Amino acid sequence: MQHLFTNRFEGVSEAPFESLNLGLHVNDTALHVTQNREILKAKLGVSQLVFMDQVHGDTITQIHSGDEMPTCDAMITDVSGIALAVMVADCIPILYYDERHHAIGVAHAGRVGTLLQVGQKCARAMAESFGTRMEELTIWMGPSIRSCCYEVGIEATQGLESFLHVKSGKYFLDLQNANLKAFLDMGIKRKNIMVSEVCTCCDSRYFSYRRDKITGRFAGVIAL
Template sequence: MEWGGSDYGNLLMQYCFTTRYEGVSQAPFDSLNLAFHVGDDRSNVKENRARLEEKLGVSKLVFMDQVHGDTVVLVHTGDESPTCDAMITNVKGIGLAVMVADCIPILFYDEVHHAIGVAHAGRTGSLLNVGQKTAQTMAETFGSRMEELKIWIGPSIHVCCYEVGIEVTKGFEKALQVKEGKYFLDLQRYNQEAFLALGVKREHIEISDVCSCCNADYFSYRREKQTGRFAGVITL
């Protein structure tokens, strides 16, 4: 796993991006699959989630029913299981998780107002500006300021592998690369530029150089089709 964290007074924030290892699921979901909806045995997924909770040291880890939309949900108790593609909270002891297998897991941290968020930004979510709406909702809800917000754009499919048809390139012109008549999207750049336009500082945006399609340590729908989901997680 890729880990990080920060102390702020008596508050500890930590985040991680899981890999496909250290779980109990069998092929093709081997081994730390965190998603129920992909066809894996539910008992294995429950065990994998429990192992992640234990490693994080939290008792409540909230997962979303992700639908490639732009709805942002405020988590109050940690018992929620919302249908949405972004969540925010300022409640200590709660972890927020976003599951992916090529889409971008985006994590947010406002250390001034002690608030966190996650967003699921695939091609559709990026075009709907789900990440930017998450940042704006944190501003409206917690008073977060864009220049203070820290953002992690996690492991995901990169432009090297993200070939698409021309019919889905509308709106992505500035994040499009054309090679030998083929079209490739750079969703990391697309989201970074959108955050910069909001006023987020460039030095506060960290972009993982891991391409989930190239790197077999991560689940990749593009590479494997039937596969599991890894996650970006952030906790207070």
């Protein structure tokens, strides 16, 4: 197994998407995005690299061939040589690894995905499809916007009140701890959950929609 979180460097896209933009949907030159994806594929040394058409939902797709182009927000597989990618520019990219059953997954958890429990549903899908045990599952939550920068309107706090910080009359959400608690409640061990401390809005090494609006997408990637 190998996994990584890309940053915005070592690609071919031009401003404002410079340079390793992996998103085809952000009005970057398609040829550049295709080249960037090939750069990532070569770095991983895999035969297949699968991206999702992400829609802020909770659909999980099992990948069998690596030729799929699913519309969903989470994927799972137990096929070697296939890399799964989740694109983000502030949302949480979540990676999953079940060593015993040789299986992996990815999930896209923004505010809506967190409310829909896409992270938990991906873990459960691995249990149903591969026999994954929660106490043996390893999870990585990659760089994402943190509560220092994730200001929202009061209407966006519904369902996440326990993970709300109020500062100077403004509301800030903590999606990392919302997802962490959800995983712990499922029986996933704390020592097996790695949470990045990088805030994408603060750190210019990463694409951030909140910071820049017109920008690219980086990715969390995992492969068997």
